[in-house]
Amino acid sequence: xxxxxxxxxxxxxxxxxxxxxxxxxxxxxxxxxxxxxxxxxxxxxxxxxxxxxxxxxxxxxxxxxxxxxxxxxxxxxxxxxxxxxxxxxxxxxxxxxxxxxxxxxxxxxxxxx
Amino acid sequence: xxxxxxxxxxxxxxxxxxxxxxxxxxxxxxxxxxxxxxxxxxxxxxxxxxxxxxxxxxxxxxxxxxxxxxxxxxxxxxxxxxxxxxxxxxxxxxxxxxxxxxxxxxxxxxxxxxxx
Numbered sequence: 001x002x003x004x005x006x007x008x009x010x011x012x013x014x015x016x017x018x019x020x021x022x023x024x025x026x027x028x029x030x031x032x033x034x035x036x037x038x039x040x041x042x043x044x045x046x047x048x049x050x051x052x053x054x055x056x057x058x059x060x061x062x063x064x065x066x067x068x069x070x071x072x073x074x075x076x077x078x079x080x081x082x083x084x085x086x087x088x089x090x091x092x093x094x095x096x097x098x099x100x101x102x103x104x105x106x107x108x109x110x111x112x113x
Numbered sequence: 114x115x116x117x118x119x120x121x122x123x124x125x126x127x128x129x130x131x132x133x134x135x136x137x138x139x140x141x142x143x144x145x146x147x148x149x150x151x152x153x154x155x156x157x158x159x160x161x162x163x164x165x166x167x168x169x170x171x172x173x174x175x176x177x178x179x180x181x182x183x184x185x186x187x188x189x190x191x192x193x194x195x196x197x198x199x200x201x202x203x204x205x206x207x208x209x210x211x212x213x214x215x216x217x218x219x220x221x222x223x224x225x226x227x228x229x
Contacts, residue, residue: 101168103155105153
């Protein structure tokens, strides 16, 4: 069965530190990849997505992610985090041509001011 | 443009009671989804509807039923609530993007359900 693994459940960083959140998935076919963010008290919203083309995708608020097909990975990065990035981040994978999206367990990021 | 709306926002049920969670979207999306979110488990897909008139099971469908009432509305019903169904429930919708059948999802604000 398709699965999504996020390596870190909790991450604590100081402001201006760099961020990398790992995401690996198990499906071997064509995939569409997403990172969603859930700020405290809010619902999920899209950070960025990859469907095809350049494997390095840029999203909102300075986030980017790199799709490495050979490693089945889609890691999220930000060079310098801010206190306002405190949130829970979810990696999600949709089978290409399908509808079902499988989410990872999420990573809670806390940024110290 | 309200996006995805859900009612109610909060609900407390006793074991064995039934209820229906309502969801509506005004973005003319074809696909709609119901998820539950539990601590440490992320979002798990309960049911989805690829288009009006169709519904399919997701990862955790047991104990739930759904109805795609029309293109806008997709409801989730708990026939006999159990404490294990205590969770936060999110509805989402998605349109198409280029050649893909479904694109990114837009989420509602969630329903926090407690079953005692």
